[in-house]
Amino acid sequence: MLPSKTRKIYLTVGVVFVLVVGLHYLGWLRQYENWIRSFSIPALGGVHGLSIRMTDNYQFFKNREDFIKAYNECSIDAEKYLLLTSELTQLSAENAELQTQLNYFKKKQIKHILAEVVGREIIGTDKTIIIDRGGNDGITINDPVVVNDGILIGKIIKIADTISIVRLLNDNSSRIGSTILNHDKSLGVIEGGFGISLKMNLIPRDEVVLVNNQVVTSGLETTTPRGLLIGTVAEIENEPYKPFQQAIITPATDFSKLTSVSVLLTQ
Amino acid sequence: MLQTLRTLAKLFGALLMIFLAQITAVYLLPFPFNRINIALLTFLWLIVYRNNLSALWLALIISLTTDLFSSLPFGLTALAMISTIVVTRRIFEIFSNFSWYNIFFLGALGIFFYEIFSYALLLTIYFFYKKTDVLQLPNLTYFASEIFINALSLLIAYAISLLFTKRKITYHSL
Numbered sequence: 001m002l003p004s005k006t007r008k009i010y011l012t013v014g015v016v017f018v019l020v021v022g023l024h025y026l027g028w029l030r031q032y033e034n035w036i037r038s039f040s041i042p043a044l045g046g047v048h049g050l051s052i053r054m055t056d057n058y059q060f061f062k063n064r065e066d067f068i069k070a071y072n073e074c075s076i077d078a079e080k081y082l083l084l085t086s087e088l089t090q091l092s093a094e095n096a097e098l099q100t101q102l103n104y105f106k107k108k109q110i111k112h113i114l115a116e117v118v119g120r121e122i123i124g125t126d127k128t129i130i131i132d133r134g135g136n137d138g139i140t141i142n143d144p145v146v147v148n149d150g151i152l153i154g155k156i157i158k159i160a161d162t163i164s165i166v167r168l169l170n171d172n173s174s175r176i177g178s179t180i181l182n183h184d185k186s187l188g189v190i191e192g193g194f195g196i197s198l199k200m201n202l203i204p205r206d207e208v209v210l211v212n213n214q215v216v217t218s219g220l221e222t223t224t225p226r227g228l229l230i231g232t233v234a235e236i237e238n239e240p241y242k243p244f245q246q247a248i249i250t251p252a253t254d255f256s257k258l259t260s261v262s263v264l265l266t267q
Numbered sequence: 268m269l270q271t272l273r274t275l276a277k278l279f280g281a282l283l284m285i286f287l288a289q290i291t292a293v294y295l296l297p298f299p300f301n302r303i304n305i306a307l308l309t310f311l312w313l314i315v316y317r318n319n320l321s322a323l324w325l326a327l328i329i330s331l332t333t334d335l336f337s338s339l340p341f342g343l344t345a346l347a348m349i350s351t352i353v354v355t356r357r358i359f360e361i362f363s364n365f366s367w368y369n370i371f372f373l374g375a376l377g378i379f380f381y382e383i384f385s386y387a388l389l390l391t392i393y394f395f396y397k398k399t400d401v402l403q404l405p406n407l408t409y410f411a412s413e414i415f416i417n418a419l420s421l422l423i424a425y426a427i428s429l430l431f432t433k434r435k436i437t438y439h440s441l
Binding site: 005006009010013014016017020021024025033036037040043044047048050051054119120121122123128130157158160163165167 | 286287289290291293294295304306307320321323324327330331332333335336337338341342344345346349353
């Protein structure tokens with residue numbers, strides 16, 4: 001049996017909790033919530049910006065061994081660059097075709113809205129980011145979020161008046177229909193893996209998938225346009241006893257260094 | 268009047284410090300240290316170890332504030348956190364004092380309950396309202412590493428606190 005003082009505190013906390021949650025879902029606290037958000041966002045944004053600058057600093061070498069290793073890697077990269085230059089002419093035609101597909105803003109005139117990334121999930125394991133645009137700006141659930149000229153990074157999963165939460169592609173619960181730009185135009189589903197990787201599943205096993213093939217959205221989902229770049233194939237897993245093959249995808253952008261994004265307004 | 272203002276200033280300062288500490292840990296520390304749940308560990312420390320039950324109000328305010336920036340349904344983090352604190356406190360009433368392993372156990376059990384409550388609540392919500400969404404449960408290694416890193420952090424905080432407080436604080440059940 002709990003002492004009366006303890007019981008009283010538990011009860012009042014419980015009542016206040018139920019009251020606040022109830023009023024939140026009724027929308028009566030919206031004004032106060034927006035006020036708290038506008039007060040907290042500068043702090044979140046400041047720490048988020050600092051985290052990006054700090055991650056950049058990790059790139060510096062800390063000792064002689066790291067420097068030599070980095071120099072050797074640079075030399076190898078320079079050789080590869082020479083080889084790649086010779087292939088440039090051949091690839092330029094293909095590249096032009098891909099650019100046409102990817103440049104959705106100009107080609108299809110999809111409405112989009114620019115947003116600043118102000119933070120990430122504070123508590124919890126989800127890979128999400130917080131952006132400074134919300135329902136007031138016409139954003140709706142499942143709107144795709146892109147960077148640059150059409151690199152998909154995730155989808156809107158929660159909206160408030162002034163902010164929205166974006167689930168990144170590398171989140172555990174993220175699933176998106178995608179196509180590999182190979183000869184067969186293989187279809188599959190991209191899944192996130194604990195914020196670390198992207199995996200493309202359900203690729204028919206008889207289709208030829210090559211490393212460095214680009215992966216774009218398939219457009220099979222109503223809210224996601226076709227042709228948004230996701231990444232490139234880094235590794236293929238084709239087991240003889242499995243009906244489908246899998247591919248590990250290298251994302252086309254670094255999800256940990258996002259500062260500004262565009263939300264494609266689908267409605 | 269002055270006393271009330273002082274109490275309010277203290278409350279606001281504590282809220283700000285815990286909130287900033289939590290976002291700093293999550294945003295700035297590398298994996299797996301960014302999984303340290305500073306807010307929950309602070310409240311376990313204050314409410315279970317220091318027996319300061321009024322800190323439950325702080326826990327409610329902080330968790331509801333973080334809920335405003337969470338991808339989870341509003342109230343879920345707060346409910347999971349409050350339930351964790353209440354259950355863990357009830358369990359730890361059996362101990363007459365705290366030792367090193369008790370502190371480690373407190374951190375481990377707290378995070379364990381928090382994750383269990385969070386996923387149980389989330390599963391319930393998904394079952395009734397969001398049947399089409401995908402809910403992926405964390406793998407065991409990830410879960411265990413999170414529990415270990417949080418329990419270890421609480422133990423380190425305990426060790427640091429012993430350097431500054433010479434007397435050993437004992438737990439008095441209400």
